[in-house]
Amino acid sequence: MKYEKLFSKGRIGKLELKNRVVMPAMGTSLAGSNGEASSDIIKYYEERAKGGCGLIITEITRIDEEFGVGVANQLSATAPKHIASFQKLARTLHKYDTKVFVQLHHPGREGHGNLIGGKQIVAPSPIMCKVTKEMPRELTTEEVEGLVKKFITGAKIAQMGGIDGVELHGAHGYLINQFLSPYTNKRTDKYGGHFMNRMRFISEIIVGIKHICGPDFPISVRIDGDEFVEGGIDLKEAVKIARYLESLGVDVLNVSCGTYETSMTIIEPMSYPQGWKKHLAQTIKQAVAIPVIAVNVIRKPDFAEGLLQDGVVDFVGVGRGQLADSAWSKKAIEGMEEEIKPCISCLHCIEELGKGGVLKCAVNPMMGRELEFNHLQKDGADRTVVIIGAGPAGLEAARVLALRGFKPIVLERENELGGALQLANKPFLKDKIDWLINYYENQIRTLNIDIRFGTKATIDNIKDLNPYAIFAATGSKPIVPPIEGIQSEKVCVAEDILKGDIAPEGESIAVIGSGMTGCETAEMLAMKGNKVSIVEMRKEIGMDVYKINLFDLLKRLKEHKVEMLPSKQLLKVIEDGIVLMDTFTTMKTVKSVDRVVLALGVQPNREIIPALEQEFKHVHVMGDVMAPGRIADAIRQGFEKAYILE
Ligand SMILES: Cc1cc2nc3c(=O)[nH]c(=O)nc-3n(C[C@H](O)[C@H](O)[C@H](O)COP(=O)(O)O)c2cc1C
Numbered sequence: 163m164k165y166e167k168l169f170s171k172g173r174i175g176k177l178e179l180k181n182r183v184v185m186p187a188m189g190t191s192l193a194g195s196n197g198e199a200s201s202d203i204i205k206y207y208e209e210r211a212k213g214g215c216g217l218i219i220t221e222i223t224r225i226d227e228e229f230g231v232g233v234a235n236q237l238s239a240t241a242p243k244h245i246a247s248f249q250k251l252a253r254t255l256h257k258y259d260t261k262v263f264v265q266l267h268h269p270g271r272e273g274h275g276n277l278i279g280g281k282q283i284v285a286p287s288p289i290m291c292k293v294t295k296e297m298p299r300e301l302t303t304e305e306v307e308g309l310v311k312k313f314i315t316g317a318k319i320a321q322m323g324g325i326d327g328v329e330l331h332g333a334h335g336y337l338i339n340q341f342l343s344p345y346t347n348k349r350t351d352k353y354g355g356h357f358m359n360r361m362r363f364i365s366e367i368i369v370g371i372k373h374i375c376g377p378d379f380p381i382s383v384r385i386d387g388d389e390f391v392e393g394g395i396d397l398k399e400a401v402k403i404a405r406y407l408e409s410l411g412v413d414v415l416n417v418s419c420g421t422y423e424t425s426m427t428i429i430e431p432m433s434y435p436q437g438w439k440k441h442l443a444q445t446i447k448q449a450v451a452i453p454v455i456a457v458n459v460i461r462k463p464d465f466a467e468g469l470l471q472d473g474v475v476d477f478v479g480v481g482r483g484q485l486a487d488s489a490w491s492k493k494a495i496e497g498m499e500e501e502i503k504p505c506i507s508c509l510h511c512i513e514e515l516g517k518g519g520v521l522k523c524a525v526n527p528m529m530g531r532e533l534e535f536n537h538l539q540k541d542g543a544d545r546t547v548v549i550i551g552a553g554p555a556g557l558e559a560a561r562v563l564a565l566r567g568f569k570p571i572v573l574e575r576e577n578e579l580g581g582a583l584q585l586a587n588k589p590f591l592k593d594k595i596d597w598l599i600n601y602y603e604n605q606i607r608t609l610n611i612d613i614r615f616g617t618k619a620t621i622d623n624i625k626d627l628n629p630y631a632i633f634a635a636t637g638s639k640p641i642v643p644p645i646e647g648i649q650s651e652k653v654c655v656a657e658d659i660l661k662g663d664i665a666p667e668g669e670s671i672a673v674i675g676s677g678m679t680g681c682e683t684a685e686m687l688a689m690k691g692n693k694v695s696i697v698e699m700r701k702e703i704g705m706d707v708y709k710i711n712l713f714d715l716l717k718r719l720k721e722h723k724v725e726m727l728p729s730k731q732l733l734k735v736i737e738d739g740i741v742l743m744d745t746f747t748t749m750k751t752v753k754s755v756d757r758v759v760l761a762l763g764v765q766p767n768r769e770i771i772p773a774l775e776q777e778f779k780h781v782h783v784m785g786d787v788m789a790p791g792r793i794a795d796a797i798r799q800g801f802e803k804a805y806i807l808e
């Protein structure tokens with residue numbers, strides 16, 4: 163077999179796993195309001211089991227109803243009533259010979275008062291997390307002892323529910339991690355101070371679980387190989403912790419890294435390549451004899467196989483890869499790697515969860531909605547559907563329509579597919595977008611979809627195709643504000659730079675607008691030796707960019723010495739530069755620049771829509787035309803419209 167190691171059996175304690183693919187814990191907000199495994203969450207996990215995963219670790223699961231709420235609608239292991247729902251989950255996953263662990267969790271100082279009825283959050287020490295910005299109250303010694311019991315009870319509930327093992331969440335800056343780390347544990351009682359005292363909380367939990375659940379009930383501990391915070395756990399300390407946990411009888415270590423304060427390293431944005439943190443897992447694996455699981459931005463089966471072959475890990479954690487494609491393992495086993503829908507590390511999933519919504523995936527609209535989309539009607543009967551535009555919405559629609567037995571014909575005025583993806587892939591470190599383009603290219607080929615490049619859609623050429631329905635995914639065009647001097651030769655749009663139609667070097671350039679496109683275009687320009695300023699009307703740069711993506715970008719923009727000019731409105735373009743107005747003081751200044759690049763967003767390209775609606779009966783408008791939007795919206799609309807077409 164091609165992936166000999168990846169699909170070889172593995173062992174955690176006495177538990178045998180059918181392969182080395184682990185789905186690490188990922189919060190979903192899909193559980194029932196009382197913490198039970200809802201039909202939605204069971205179906206979501208079932209799809210990953212059906213897709214061939216060897217071990218699924220559930221999302222963060224609550225062990226304390228009072229202060230331990232991690233997200234809304236979260237799995238709980240706090241009461242006997244949760245046993246039955248775990249039984250249902252375990253039975254479902256076991257049908258596919260997939261094992262399941264429950265991840266026991268408490269957020270500690272990374273919690274939110276609004277999730278626990280406005281109470282003050284709790285932690286080992288009253289040290290505020292710089293991200294959540296809520297001051298925790300220090301737990302009393304008795305409360306800590308109580309929490310030890312709650313973790314043990316959680317494990318027993320999981321075991322009684324037929325769950326194969328538990329994972330203690332000792333990473334990502336959550337409560338257990340807070341006890342382990344000298345950065346967050348400044349206690350003076352038996353749970354703080356020197357190494358052994360900082361280990362006491364987790365030690366008592368482990369000893370208790372072994373005692374109550376028996377020595378053969380597997381325990382995994384998720385640890386940070388590095389917190390990446392000054393004064394926190396570094397790799398050397400992590401090795402010490404790993405060895406100590408092994409001595410306590412822990413069966414497997416799941417190595418991750420980072421805390422909320424370094425969250426870019428936990429759930430990495432697009433710029434992080436596969437394997438960037440493999441030194442953490444490898445060093446820990448070399449220090450212990452028990453198996454090691456680790457995530458590592460693992461997206462491709464051959465990369466996963468390499469990590470196993472090189473002895474970096476014993477099990478690969480494929481998180482987002484299995485959100486984007488539930489059949490990640492199955493497709494790899496069957497040699498259909500090119501059919502794996504790739505996770506592009508866009509962070510839409512965690513962004514949505516952070517907003518209090520349910521987990522969603524930008525490239526996989528079915529994710530978390532498996533019950534809703536559980537039956538694809540194959541009733542297309544070869545009816546022709548003309549799709550205008552081979553951007554993400556059009557391509558996704560074409561894919562689903564073809565699977566349904568329709569005959570999609572895609573008209574694309576450019577000579578390549580991808581639409582907006584062909585701009586999104588141009589900035590620095592955005593090559594994961596190419597994975598998505600390649601995926602669709604492959605789907606077009608495999609499903610034998612008729613795609614006509616260099617073809618501008620007109621009413622006449624559409625009529626010639628005699629379509630049953632039309633999907634208009636005609637994209638968007640850049641916004642150019644009607645201000646004085648905007649027609650000047652020195653003004654262009656970000657698209658011109660991204661496409662390479664204009665390639666300035668050594669110039670002084672103002673990029674107007676600090677959305678994702680503005681910031682990325684500024685970076686591209688700065689890397690070409692231009693002196694770049696970003697002008698933003700609002701009070702902060704990148705206010706609409708998801709915070710982890712923004713941190714990542716700002717860090718690099720700083721390295722390239724890009725000047726940030728928030729609260730500045732572009733009033734006019736003049737011969738020597740631009741006139742800006744401070745939005746607070748209304749003071750006007752002239753900034754001398756050679757070039758102005760507009761990155762002010764896009765507006766729908768609706769030119770052909772009214773005529774289409776007049777001429778044809780079934781016209782479905784989607785993608786950027788509906789609301790200039792992101793890849794996630796485009797793919798979702800394409801998918802849904804194609805799924806429900808009658
Ligand atoms: C939406 C989302 C929710 C997550 N929730 C958890 C969680 O509940 N517990 C946990 O240990 N890690 C959580 N993580 C981190 C993942 O387990 C994993 O370490 C991370 O996504 C990096 O691996 P990947 O690149 O394979 O996705 C979450 C990640 C995502 C994307």
Ligand code: SF4
Binds near residue numbers: 483485506508509526
């Ligand atoms: S939303 Fe983006 S980062 Fe999250 S799983 Fe999907 S593609 Fe990956």
